[in-house]
Amino acid sequence: MLAREDEEEEKQLQKDRLAAAINALTKRKSMLESEKETIQQKPTMDLMAETKLFREDVFKRRYRAKSSVMDDMDFDMD
Secondary structure: OHHHHHHHHHHHHHHHHHHHHHHHHHHHHHHHHHHHHHHHHOOOOOOOHHHHHHHHHHHHHHHHHHHHHHHHHHHHHO
């Protein structure tokens, strides 16, 4: 009985985490779209600090993924 309650609690936690992640992504998307419109209206405006960090994070993730794939390819060729 206790294990079943733990499983249900874990499922609920996963649903809550997923909902929070979706909410955060929706908020970020909205912020980026808003900033994009503002920059289109005022091209000389700088990016917000949060947007700069987000872009940097995306760049780093892509670079690491690309490096990982290249390393795997090098390993396979040996």
